[in-house]
Amino acid sequence: MKTTQGLGILTSFVFVSCASVAQATVIDWNNTSGGDFNNDANWVGGTAPGASDSASFNTGADSAYTASLSEDVNVQGVSVKSDEVVIDLDGHNLEMQDGISVNSHSGGHLTLRNGELNRYRDDTDEEIKILIGSESGTKGSLVLDGMETGRSAFLGMKYYVGFSDTDSGGGEGSLELKNKTHITGYSTHVDGRLAFNDQSTMSLNEDVQLRNGVLEINSGSWLTAEEAELNGKVLMDGDNSSLSAHYMNLTEEGTISITNGARVSAEFGSYYGKVVIDGKNSSMDMWDTAYFGEDLIIQNGATMTGSYIKIGKSLTIEAGSKFDEGSYFFIDGTTTVKNGASLSSRELIVRSGGVLVMEDSDVDVNIMQTEGGKVQGSGVIRAGDVPGEYSTIVWNNDGGVVATGENGGTLTIKGEYWQEESATLQLTLGDWGSIGDFMVNVEDEARLDGILKIDLWETFKPEVNDEFSLFSASNISGMFSHFELPDIGPYLEWISKSRVVEGMETFSIKVIRAPEPYTLVLMTISLAGFAGARRFRKAA
Structure with missing residues (x-):
């Protein structure tokens, strides 16, 4: 019985296959009422x-x-x-x-x-x-x-x-x-x-190709493909709505919007168009390598995860959102972390032309290297929950810059800070609030070399006896080899001071009054007269 049934099905498929080869007869529907x-x-x-x-x-x-x-x-x-x-x-x-x-x-x-x-x-x-x-x-x-x-x-x-x-x-x-x-x-x-x-x-x-149209995935729906070529608008909205592909390519004309708990994921990706991840539970997951060549925005509690990510233009993480990168994170453009957002990576590298801006936010990282780039702002750099054999090391190298930003602020490094000869530590003195507070706090060792550059915020003018606590560490080895200090007017000058405060080695600068030129002249004349008088009495 089973054999007969199987032969029947096989015969049916043979018939179907043969029929598909023949020219189909078109039969028209004729009942307009249904x-x-x-x-x-x-x-x-x-x-x-x-x-x-x-x-x-x-x-x-x-x-x-x-x-x-x-x-x-x-x-x-x-x-x-x-x-x-x-x-x-x-x-x-x-x-x-x-x-x-x-x-x-x-x-x-x-x-x-x-x-x-x-x-x-x-x-x-x-x-x-x-x-x-x-x-x-x-x-x-x-x-x-x-x-x-x-x-x-x-x-x-x-x-x-x-x-x-x-x-x-x-x-x-x-x-x-x-x-x-x-x-x-x-x-x-x-x-x-x-x-x-x-x-x-x-x-x-195989693939989904979006040439110039729109792809809308809403209310818990999903699309999976081996490849996704996206040249139009991708609108993701709603919990459990998802788009996933082994490889994903977003062109310059394309955009991706991920809102209200939706998710986009890929193993490899190139994103040359704008990507916005917005809202709690909204996420983008890159399992392996991804490059972003246009604006990437993570906001309002959204998250992004990845393994080997490069930022070519700009990444903004804000409003309680989180970026969690588990391997290497390269910044060639500008990455801004602000408004209580956080960024984590095993190794973060800010390359020449790249900038990492921290605005009272946290960065969890094992190793951070400038490699000619710039890290600036205020917040905390720490190991956090990032796995690895190292505690946090901020390595300012290859002509890189670590700065507190235009508005001053405090940068805390819960680990070590290494600065090479070609690198710069750039600090901005803002107002009276920056006096007496260490602008850079290193919990472990600081190895210092290179340049210390001091800027003044807007019209701020230090006065005599103002002392600015710039740097603290559990142990300071070496010292800056070059100082670039702002001109603070006639008869004023900077002096540096190193001391131990509450078990921490510290470095600060202070404004003192320099001797005025006419005072030096009077002192010279007075000393000359005194010497002449002594000679006159001796001769008598």
């Missing part, structure tokens, strides 16, 4: 389409209508021209050899509802194309409402939305998945609108 798809009377010629026929809906009806399945259907394909039609599968299966076409100069609309597509398709069969506004000058929309595709359709289905399958120029297309639709396929090509709603999903064996 009716049973399986009823012969609803079709021109009095026969419902079969496995070698294409079902066409092109009545020119003024209003929408519904064709309902009373049993499973096997056709060559389905096409919609000017009509607005709903095919209600009513729990049945719609098997197709060629696919679906919704292309019309006036705009065709097709909704497939409550059923399954290609339950029995074999992976070895020819591809199935879903064409929606894919021909030049045409418009079309397809809605999949509560639909599923058979698992075997994974390798066969290709979706073209406003995107020509022959590279001849597409039209205007829209594909919407809603009401827990779950479909699979080989690839999806979009030059229009692809939207996911109500926990709907699409799983692709």
Whole structure:
């Protein structure tokens, strides 16, 4: 019995395969009021389409209508021209050899509802194309409402939305998945609108291409693909909404917006367009290498994780958000951490031309190197929960700069600070609040060399006996080899002081009054007269 059934199925597949090679007969629907798809009377010629026929809906009806399945259907394909039609599968299966076409100069609309597509398709069969506004000058929309595709359709289905399958120029297309639709396929090509709603999903064996359109993934829906080529707008919104790919490429014209708990993830990625991650539970996860060449913004409690990340232009982390990088983090542009946000990395490298700006925020890192770049601002640099064999080391090297920023502030290093001969520690004296407070606090050893550069904030003018506590460490070895101090006016000068305060070695500078020129002249004349008098008395 099982053998007979298996032969029957095999025969069916052979028939389907052979039929797909032959030219399909187009059979047109003729009931503008709607009716049973399986009823012969609803079709021109009095026969419902079969496995070698294409079902066409092109009545020119003024209003929408519904064709309902009373049993499973096997056709060559389905096409919609000017009509607005709903095919209600009513729990049945719609098997197709060629696919679906919704292309019309006036705009065709097709909704497939409550059923399954290609339950029995074999992976070895020819591809199935879903064409929606894919021909030049045409418009079309397809809605999949509560639909599923058979698992075997994974390798066969290709979706073209406003995107020509022959590279001849597409039209205007829209594909919407809603009401827990779950479909699979080989690839999806979009030059229009692809939207996911109500926990709907699409799983692709190869790539999704977004050329100039918009990709919307909402309300717990998701899209997975081997590759994602994104040249349009990607709008992610809602808890558990996600887009994931092995490799993701965002072009300069593309943008990604991740809001309200949505998530984007990839193993490798290049992002040359703007990326915004906004809101609590919103996240972006880079499992391996990623490059960001445009603005990357993480805000309002959002998070980002990664392993080997490079910032080419700008990264802004703010408002309680967190950036957690587990390996190497390279800054070639500007990275700003502010408003209670945090950044963590095993090794953070600010390269020539790069800037890390801290605005009363925390950076958790094992090793931080300037390598010709600049670290500036106020906050805490520490090891935190970052794993590694080292405690925190801030290594100012290769002509790099560590600075407190234009508005002064305090920088605390919960570890060691090393400064090489070519590097600079740049401190800004702001107002009376900076007097008596150490501007750089190093909890462990400080190895000093290179340049100490002091700037004054705006119109601030130090006065005589003002003393500024610049630096403290548990132990200071070496000393700055060059000092660049601001001009503070005539008859005033700087002196430096080193001492131990509460078990910490400290370094400070103080303003003192220098001897005035006329005082030196009077002292010289007075001493000369005194010497002459002594000589005169001795001669007498």
